[in-house]
Amino acid sequence: MNPNKTNTLILCDHCGxxxxxxxxxxxxxxxxxxxxxxxxxxxxxxxxxxxxxxxDHPGKTQKNTFRKDKFSFLDDEEIARKLIHxxxxxxxxxxxxxxxxxCSSCLWLLENIHRVNPNIISSRVNFRKKEVxxxxxxxxxxxxxVVETLTRIGYEPHLSLEDVTTSQLRKSDKKxxxxxxxxxxxxxxIMMLSLPDYFSGSQAIEPIxxxxxxxxxxxxxxxxxxxxxxxxxxxxxxxxxxxxxxxxVPIALALLITFGRSIYxxxxxxxxxxxxxxxxxxxxxLIGRVVQDRTYQTITFDRDFKSFFxxxxxxxxxxxxQSVPVNELKKNDILQIHHQELIPADxxxxxxxAEIDYSFVTGESMPVTIHKxxxxxxxxxxxxxxxxxxxxxxVSQSYLTNLWNKENxxxxxxxxxxxxxxxxxxxxxxxxxxxTVAGVYWFQQGQTHLMWNALTTILIxxxxxxxxxxSNFTNGNMLRLLSRNKLYLKNADVIESLxxxxxxxxxxxGTLTQTATMNVRYEGQILSDQLKKQISALLVHxxxxxxxxxxxxxxxxxxxxxxxxxxxxxxxxxxxxxECHFKVGSPAFTGVNIDDINGSQVCVTREGQMIGIFxxxxxxRLGLSNLFRSLKSKFKLAIISGDNASEYDLLKIKTGLEVExxxxxxxxxxxxxxxxxxxxxxxxxxxxxDGLNDAGALKASDVxxxxxxxxxxxxxxxxxxxxASKISILDQIMRYIQSGKRIIIFSFGISIVYNIIGLYxxxxxxxxxxIAAILMPSSTIxxxxxxxxxxxLMARKYKLN
Amino acid sequence: xxxxxxxxxxxxxxxxxxxxxxIWGVKDGQFEDNxxxxxxxxxxxxxxxxxxxxxxxx
Numbered sequence: 081m082n083p084n085k086t087n088t089l090i091l092c093d094h095c096g097x098x099x100x101x102x103x104x105x106x107x108x109x110x111x112x113x114x115x116x117x118x119x120x121x122x123x124x125x126x127x128x129x130x131x132x133x134x135x136d137h138p139g140k141t142q143k144n145t146f147r148k149d150k151f152s153f154l155d156d157e158e159i160a161r162k163l164i165h166x167x168x169x170x171x172x173x174x175x176x177x178x179x180x181x182x183c184s185s186c187l188w189l190l191e192n193i194h195r196v197n198p199n200i201i202s203s204r205v206n207f208r209k210k211e212v213x214x215x216x217x218x219x220x221x222x223x224x225x226v227v228e229t230l231t232r233i234g235y236e237p238h239l240s241l242e243d244v245t246t247s248q249l250r251k252s253d254k255k256x257x258x259x260x261x262x263x264x265x266x267x268x269x270i271m272m273l274s275l276p277d278y279f280s281g282s283q284a285i286e287p288i289x290x291x292x293x294x295x296x297x298x299x300x301x302x303x304x305x306x307x308x309x310x311x312x313x314x315x316x317x318x319x320x321x322x323x324x325x326x327x328x329v330p331i332a333l334a335l336l337i338t339f340g341r342s343i344y345x346x347x348x349x350x351x352x353x354x355x356x357x358x359x360x361x362x363x364x365x366l367i368g369r370v371v372q373d374r375t376y377q378t379i380t381f382d383r384d385f386k387s388f389f390x391x392x393x394x395x396x397x398x399x400x401x402q403s404v405p406v407n408e409l410k411k412n413d414i415l416q417i418h419h420q421e422l423i424p425a426d427x428x429x430x431x432x433x434a435e436i437d438y439s440f441v442t443g444e445s446m447p448v449t450i451h452k453x454x455x456x457x458x459x460x461x462x463x464x465x466x467x468x469x470x471x472x473x474x475v476s477q478s479y480l481t482n483l484w485n486k487e488n489x490x491x492x493x494x495x496x497x498x499x500x501x502x503x504x505x506x507x508x509x510x511x512x513x514x515x516t517v518a519g520v521y522w523f524q525q526g527q528t529h530l531m532w533n534a535l536t537t538i539l540i541x542x543x544x545x546x547x548x549x550x551s552n553f554t555n556g557n558m559l560r561l562l563s564r565n566k567l568y569l570k571n572a573d574v575i576e577s578l579x580x581x582x583x584x585x586x587x588x589x590g591t592l593t594q595t596a597t598m599n600v601r602y603e604g605q606i607l608s609d610q611l612k613k614q615i616s617a618l619l620v621h622x623x624x625x626x627x628x629x630x631x632x633x634x635x636x637x638x639x640x641x642x643x644x645x646x647x648x649x650x651x652x653x654x655x656x657x658x659e660c661h662f663k664v665g666s667p668a669f670t671g672v673n674i675d676d677i678n679g680s681q682v683c684v685t686r687e688g689q690m691i692g693i694f695x696x697x698x699x700x701r702l703g704l705s706n707l708f709r710s711l712k713s714k715f716k717l718a719i720i721s722g723d724n725a726s727e728y729d730l731l732k733i734k735t736g737l738e739v740e741x742x743x744x745x746x747x748x749x750x751x752x753x754x755x756x757x758x759x760x761x762x763x764x765x766x767x768x769x770d771g772l773n774d775a776g777a778l779k780a781s782d783v784x785x786x787x788x789x790x791x792x793x794x795x796x797x798x799x800x801x802x803x804a805s806k807i808s809i810l811d812q813i814m815r816y817i818q819s820g821k822r823i824i825i826f827s828f829g830i831s832i833v834y835n836i837i838g839l840y841x842x843x844x845x846x847x848x849x850x851i852a853a854i855l856m857p858s859s860t861i862x863x864x865x866x867x868x869x870x871x872x873l874m875a876r877k878y879k880l881n
Numbered sequence: 882x883x884x885x886x887x888x889x890x891x892x893x894x895x896x897x898x899x900x901x902x903x904i905w906g907v908k909d910g911q912f913e914d915n916x917x918x919x920x921x922x923x924x925x926x927x928x929x930x931x932x933x934x935x936x937x938x939x
Contacts, residue, residue, distance in 0.1 A: 134924075184923075187916075187917055187921070191921070205914075205917050206910075206914045206917065207917040208913060208916060209913075209914070254907050254908065257907045257912065258904055258907060261903045261904055268896065269896060272892070289885060289886065292886060296889075296893075
């Protein structure tokens with residue numbers, strides 16, 4: 081982006097961006113912009129420069145400075161009260177989400193923030209959640225002061241409508257950990273208490289001690305069966321009620337039988353029971369669940385429009401500016417929107433130059449010019465000066481909000497048997513069959529005692545817990561490996577749905593194209609070096625993304641200074657160079673007529689004569705052709721775009737003939753297309769999209785991936801979030817996911833070997849607790865090792881990190 | 882033999898102590914953020930103090 085490349089790149093001491101020629105300095109420090117410099121000055125004033133010694137360039141760029149009254153809405157008590165946790169009139173507690181937090185410098189600075197603003201009594205960072213918990217003195221400072229202090233040092237809290245409409249505290253799941261702790265404790269102690277009995281035979285131990293041991297074992301097993309294992313019983317009960325044989329049903333049955341038989345043995349004095357094996361299996365299954373259900377603390381999958389919208393917006397009433405909460409906006413209110421602010425409701429432009437960036441909605445980052453009287457849809461972001469808008473529809477009625485709330489989109493996916501549940505079903509039938517055969521055999525032999533023995537021990541030894549463990553550990557490890565490759569899945573069921581996928585539908589803008597880099601094509605007179613320099617000389621003054629793109633394209637090292645220039649915001653630059661009048665900017669500004677309305681154009685005229693046009697469009701991601709080539713062999717592919725068909729030929733060449741290309745698709749068309757694929761072609765669809773206009777399609781598809789450009793991006797609700805840079809390795813990821821099923825089957829096969837050994841004893845009615853106590857942990861540990869090793873190996877095979 | 886019963890109770894008490902410590906830790910949120918505490922202990926406290934000390938020396 082830097083037109084003035086010198087031999088050594090000068091990096092901003094605050095954020096590490098390259099500095100342009102117009103850099104600012106402070107002492108021996110160099111900064112890319114005034115924002116970064118002012119952050120440094122604040123920190124320097126308060127002796128907080130340790131910030132810069134902990135990490136190199138710890139800051140984030142401050143090019144977007146904040147407006148003075150931006151946080152005035154926090155003075156509204158109603159709004160402030162919804163944000164704070166607790167206040168006693170002296171001190172107030174608040175938790176703020178700071179997406180900029182990324183290194184130990186941030187941590188250090190945020191916990192020393194009381195030096196910048198002494199009214200902040202304490203601050204504590206939760207780095208994983210990117211949250212800071214603060215206590216401040218209400219008598220001295222307001223919430224607005226605290227938020228402004230944070231913003232001034234470069235950490236602007238993310239405050240959204242969601243924070244004030246939904247409850248604050250996200251409860252983290254600690255119950256699972258309590259259960260594991262308790263089950264582990266009971267398991268270890270029961271095991272220890274059982275050992276003397278196993279190794280010494282019943283004679284060597286005094287009967288009293290033996291009795292004491294069994295009572296203790298029984299006491300320790302009670303919390304396991306009643307508290308730790310209760311989720312298995314609850315799930316099983318839900319399954320039975322809805323006539324759906326999930327994997328928890330046979331597990332709950334096995335647990336009950338094991339416990340019942342153990343009680344019987346202990347009360348009749350015939351044995352010590354299988355309580356050690358039982359608590360062991362509960363312990364391992366709980367670990368498996370936690371491994372699989374790990375959550376990403378900074379990622380939310382169920383975002384709705386509320387987390388995109390600001391809390392309050394400026395409304396003009398009788399020529400006075402007021403902050404009004406977004407959900408109290410009325411029709412015909414006049415909004416005042418500043419640079420970089422989001423438009424929260426469908427509104428008509430009444431004053432000012434609007435350049436709207438709809439990247440939230442469509443993924444297209446190139447701003448669109450809106451003329452007076454035209455409608456701006458909610459979700460657009462204003463770039464440039466202040467504009468005034470007349471609200472046409474309330475927030476809850478707007479086009480975007482309707483998209484979220486439409487009944488169509490709410491269709492829940494019907495429950496279907498997952499692959500492991502199907503396996504467990506057959507497994508259970510087989511085990512029940514074996515038990516019946518063995519039972520009938522011993523009954524006919526007249527050995528009722530052995531019959532009961534065989535019946536119960538078969539069910540004890542062959543419960544499908546091994547299968548549950550195999551799938552939990554495989555899925556858990558795959559989720560972990562995928563997240564390392566920046567694909568974050570909502571839960572383990574998504575892995576299974578992905579493995580069934582046969583059709584992949586891509587959105588174009590923002591998904592297949594890059595938002596950051598732009599493609600520039602030039603048409604017109606041949607550009608001489610002289611001409612290039614002259615155009616650069618004008619464009620260097622403009623911060624508009626189009627100007628930046630053209631500057632990068634021209635790639636001029638040393639830019640001459642223009643003699644005289646004038647910037648018309650959002651339109652272009654004009655100026656005198658070598659006594660010629662130049663105009664560079666939009667077609668309307670330069671007076672050039674263009675019939676091609678696709679993409680964005682920058683026109684150049686000299687003395688009113690057109691020289692040429694730069695056509696700027698988003699560039700396609702690298703490696704796209706390769707990706708489509710390798711995906712084609714396994715999947716049906718389609719690209720669906722809201723744009724017009726101008727890039728049809730280019731895309732056809734890039735992707736190949738078999739790929740279906742659809743243009744001019746509205747959000748509703750996209751949804752309809754997905755439903756068509758699912759119903760008429762019986763396809764299992766993976767939809768990949770980024771903007772809110774894909775939200776419906778993402779939800780309707782079997783699996784929806786939202787694309788994000790950086791980890792803090794806000795994405796629509798989806799089953800998975802994939803980092804933009806990883807789209808090019810989608811084929812490897814899909815192959816890896818499909819290998820998961822094989823891993824589960826293989827490790828389950830291994831566990832069946834253990835099961836057969838156990839069944840060998842069980843059908844004869846001679847399965848002793850010792851054998852069960854040896855088989856159970858060895859089968860569990862081999863499953864954990866095999867699933868871990870294989871999923872790691874597969875990841876290496878498909879060249880994932 | 883009764884010494885075994887005593888040992889048994891002692892071992893139960895010790896492991897029970899660990900269980901309580903674990904539950905306490907979970908409740909306190911010790912396992913929620915595994916990055917911040919590790920970094921926090923590396924920070925020098927009070928840069929201001931150092932500056933003041935240096936001034937005193939001068």
